[in-house]
Amino acid sequence: MRLFGTRRVTSDYRSGNFTCPQCAAERTYRHRKVAKYLVAFNFPLIPLARLGEYIECAHCQSTFLPDVLVRAGDADGPHTLSEYEKAVRHTMVLMMLADGEVDDNELDTVLDIVNRYGDHPMSRIDLEVYAEQVRRLPQPVGTYLRQVSPSLNQHGKERLIRCAMAVASADGKIDRSEVEVIREMGRNLDLSLHELQSIINAEPEGVGA
Numbered sequence: 624m625r626l627f628g629t630r631r632v633t634s635d636y637r638s639g640n641f642t643c644p645q646c647a648a649e650r651t652y653r654h655r656k657v658a659k660y661l662v663a664f665n666f667p668l669i670p671l672a673r674l675g676e677y678i679e680c681a682h683c684q685s686t687f688l689p690d691v692l693v694r695a696g697d698a699d700g701p702h703t704l705s706e707y708e709k710a711v712r713h714t715m716v717l718m719m720l721a722d723g724e725v726d727d728n729e730l731d732t733v734l735d736i737v738n739r740y741g742d743h744p745m746s747r748i749d750l751e752v753y754a755e756q757v758r759r760l761p762q763p764v765g766t767y768l769r770q771v772s773p774s775l776n777q778h779g780k781e782r783l784i785r786c787a788m789a790v791a792s793a794d795g796k797i798d799r800s801e802v803e804v805i806r807e808m809g810r811n812l813d814l815s816l817h818e819l820q821s822i823i824n825a826e827p828e829g830v831g832a
């Protein structure tokens with residue numbers, strides 16, 4: 624065991640009740656903060672940097688940015704998507720745009736995956752408009768995943784990896800380069816090799832589970 628190192632630590636900040644946009648009902652939440660800590664003998668000693676924070680619904684486990692607490696009562700506003708669902712849409716579109724070309728087959732595959740793993744239906748037009756927005760602000764998938772990771776809990780990260788596996792196996796098999804892409808995603812989401820392996824080994828979950 625190394626004497627000193629750094630580790631990402633998630634801690635509870637406070638809790639309360641809110642209207643969960645995902646459940647569309649009053650639920651208990653945990654406000655959690657994610658920080659990078661200096662650790663000694665695996666024990667967190669000193670916080671080095673704040674990485675992010677999120678509101679987690681105790682019922683559905685969806686995570687949201689903290690402003691959901693003030694926006695939840697705004698019934699007229701746009702629907703607040705969970706951080707997981709936003710991450711699925713954004714990651715899939717970045718992966719689709721990565722080779723510089725988008726064909727109809729890719730759009731169909733991404734639409735299918737986004738609607739299978741998301742909780743709110745997206746139309747073909749919605750997807751095309753969104754892809755056009757993302758195309759204007761391109762970034763590597765890894766950079767985006769490192770940014771979004773502190774606003775996702777374990778549940779959201781697992782679902783995101785399953786979603787990527789569904790994309791990789793869309794052609795009927797998962798080859799070595801696709802396995803490497805999924806491993807890289809796991810690293811960027813701060814999942815340990817053990818956590819990643821257990822997600823890969825687990826039976827696929829049902830639709831939207």
Ligand SMILES: [Zn+2]
Binds near residue numbers: 646681683
């Ligand atoms: Zn909920």
